[in-house]
Each structure stands twice: as C-alpha cells, then as structure tokens.
Amino acid sequence: MADKVLMKGNEAIAEAAIMAGCRHFFGYPITPQTEISAYMAKRMPKIGGTFLQAESELAAINMVYGAAAAGARTMTSSSSPGIALKSEGLSFLAACDLPSVIVNIQRGGPGLGGIRPSQSDYFHATRSTGHGDFHMIVLAPNTVQEMFDLTLEAFDLADKYRMPAMILGDGMLGQVMEPVDISRGNNIKTYVKDWALTGTKGLRKRNVVNSLYLSAEELELLNFQRFDKYKEVEKIARTEDYLLEDAEVVVVAYGICARIAKNAIDTARKNGIKAGLIRPVTLWPYPKHQLKAAAEKAKAFVVVEMSMGQMIEDVELSIRCSRPVLLCNRTGGMVPTREAVLESIEKAALLKGEQNADSI
C-alpha cells in the first residue's frame, strides 16, 4: 500500500538509507545537503544507529571506509567542495572493493562557488573521482521519489558489485519538497559479506582489506580483474525515454534539467517539432548503447546541463560524433528555463543530420 509523505530530496535520501539498513552515517555539514545530516542526527539515536558529525570530510569518508570494511551498510554525504575533499577516500574505497554510498548534492563551482544548484561535478563523478584506475556507480535522480528509490538501489548495487555507489543530485533536488511513497523501502535484500572484517574468533582464515601492493604484477592483475567486473556492471546502464520513438531532435538531460526539458519537449511537439528525451538514470555506467541507437533516427541532439558542458562529451562519444550536438546550459547556480531549452530544440530542428555542430 502506498505510504505517502512530503519530503525534501535530502530527507528522502536519508530515510531511504535508514530503510535500506544503513545504521552508520558519517557527515559534515555543507549547504545544500545539510538536511541529510540533520535528519540522520534526529533519527539514528532513536533506532540504535550511529550518526556522527566528523571533524572534517576526510574523517567522514575514512569512517565510511572503516564501517564498510566491517561489513556495515554505511553512507556519507556532502556537496561539491566537500566531495572533492573526499576524493582520496573514494579511491581507497574502490581499491578495497568496499560497498558504500556517497551522496553529492551539487552546488555551483569551481572553488567555494556558491550554494545554488549545479551539475558541474559530472566529470568528477564519472571520470576522476580520485586517483588511479577505478569507477563508481553513479545514479542521477530527477524527482524526490527517485532520490528515495535510487538510494535504496545504490545500497543494493554497492553490495552486489562490492564497490562504492554515488547519488549525484543537485541543490534544487535536495531542497525541493515532493510526495514520496516510502513503502518500497520495506522490501530490502541483504547480502552475505564473507570478505568483511568481522573477527575470525579463531574459526576461519583472516580477511584482509588493503590497497597497498608490493608486487606490480599482483596490482596489475587486480586492476584487470576489477575492470572485468566493471564490464558486468556496464549492463545496468539505463535511461528513461520520453517521446523518443519518432524523435528527430533528441534532448539528453539528467536530474532536474530532464524535467525542464520534458516541459520544453511538450511545447515543441505542439509546435510541430518531433522532439524526445533520453534521461540517463545511470551516469556511470553511461547508457552509450541507448544513445547510439537513438542517433540512427535522430537528426540532432540537444544536451541540457547545469555546467559548462560536461555530459555533452559522453553524448558525442556515444554517438561517435555522427550528429550535431547543441549545448543548452546554465552554470554558477542558475537553472535553465523551459524557454531556453525550447529555443535550442528549435535551433536543432533546423539542422541537417550530417552537419557538424562546430560549424553552427
């Protein structure tokens, strides 16, 4: 039965984590994600869990490392500059194959930037979260309901594939309030973690969680094996499509931008332009096959994002630059308008499929 509550996106993430069995949350305040910590601070003591405000972001991510190594479901959250501080820890989590959930409610950057919403950590989340060869699963919600659902899924995927998973939201999704059906949180799958550091009690061989390898051969082998696993993970790439079937102009957008794009697409359709949407739900793995398939029918693409143009590179790569790709973007904390997206769709509709975007 539906169980509806009115939640901020940040609260939905926190409640989903609790329902997913997370009892160890390590936070450090930063706008616009602080409600996650505030919610955990209120709820955790009542359910026998641990909320700990660490002395820094670095401390928080390393506490996650500890809890994850011991086999616990654990989470930390921050916003852009704070996630940058966690980078080293994220690399260590990936290196040790530790399931963990990291939330980034993005704000405008670079530097301290500002507290308004942004999507300018796309590269950081999907390309260079830390040093070394590794990936994280990156999920991009676009409603408060999805903030809840994808957080449940992040815990599941992290355990299933033994790797860190990130929820990549933005300040607007973190702050906006929408109804959420939380009943899905009642059906949680758990995993046996026979690799975790739970104490041998003298009965089994000891487990080791470590990222230091004295032998280059051994480290190389491990990296190859981990990337074999990533090949498997690539199968979870998924999108939400909207009016894509006959679309000549394909808009690609994630998060809050996708919702604005839907409104613009509705108007474009009324004006006789066959526009459609691909909304990547997973940003890593990126749904490159879905994009490539769409390019066969589409004449042109429009990428809407709140950055100087980051995901656009994945779109161009996925479609092998076979179609022009226009960028409709705002940055620094600004959110695109329906009108601006519509204008870009109209511009794209005038293009011939073969034309290169650079010549426009």
Next chain:
Amino acid sequence: MNYSRITIFAGHYGSGKTSIAVNYALWLKQRHQQVVIADLDIVNPYFRTKDSSSILQHSGIKLISSVYANSNLDIPAIPSEMNTVFDTKDCYAVIDVGGDDSGALALGRYNEKLSKDDTAAFLVVNKYRPLSRDVQSTLEIMSEIQSAARLKFTGIINNSNLGVATTAQDVIESIPYAEKIAELTKLPLVMTTVKRSLCKGLEPYIKNLFPIDLEEYEWQKKQE
C-alpha cells in the same frame, strides 16, 4: 476570522510556513493599507519568502528579508529592518519563522518587543511530513519551538499537504490529527489550508478553510 496586528507562523521544518505566510499577507492586504511580511528564516537556503517578491511587490506588501536570502551565500542573518515590525504600530505584520527549534531561536531575541495584546502565534502542522506524522511527535516539536522562541502559541494551523499532488482525501484524513492537537494543547484550530483547486469541493466539509496558492517552478508541469 479575527486577526491580530502581528501574526507569527512557526512550526516544524518544512511544515509550510512560508506558503501560508505569503498567502496570509495577501489576505490581510485586502483588509489593511499597510501590510508587512518579514522573513525570519535562518535555516533554509532555498525556497524563501523572497521567491514571492514579485507578487508581494505587485500587491503593495512590504517584504523584509535578509540581504543574503536566496543569494549564493548561506549566512543565517536577521534582516536589519526587523524592529520596524514591532515599532510601527499602524502596520499589520506577518512573521515567517524558520523551521524547528533551531529556526525559532531567531524569534527569541524579540521576546521583549512582543506584546500579547496584539500578537497571534500560530503553530503550523503538516501530518504528511516524515518527522511529525503523529500527534505525539508534533507536540514534542511544538514544545521545543516554544522554548527556543520564548513564545506561547495561540492557535493551530492545519497545513497537512503533499504539495501540488495533495488530494481532497489527504486533507480530510488530516482533520482528526489536527483536532487532536488542538484538543491536547487547548488551542483553537484557527484554519485548515487547502490549495485553491480543491477549495470548492472541500468547503462543505472543512471548518475555517483557508485557500492557498502555491509558487510554480520551472520543472513542474504546468497546472491545467
């Protein structure tokens, strides 16, 4: 409906104080020349009274708000003009207080300026918020707010809603919750807010119904 010179809206985090404060100020403006709305929120970084600045300005309602509200800085500052609310006796004022006890703290400093004779202090409740879903937890939050704000509430406002998705059924199901709070606190249930599109159908069933218009944002589907 009776009303006071100063009306304070406080309540748990995300209970809907800002929406009510803005709608109430517009309602007051139809009855008084000089209406002021003061944003005393030191908690929320987004979705502030300032979002409604154009309709407030258009209606001739003065907005008192921190220069940092809706800016790129998260500074929990109190607007410098705040004292004019208490000192200008011929204006009618609405005060929008930040959520929970942490938000209500900002009101505490004006305790000496507030007079019982011309002030109404309303507790805004929403049964669909995750941390105030039952009467008991709402009452706990109420007592935390009262001590932080050094204030005694004079009435309850039932703002139980699920945003733009609220149905008539949701409103009706919230009434026993609101009435129970009123009964236990011995305070009047001053109003039940209802988004405007539901008002017509609900009028026969809801006492003291107060219509609310919600802000519309870029990513929301246009309301047909």
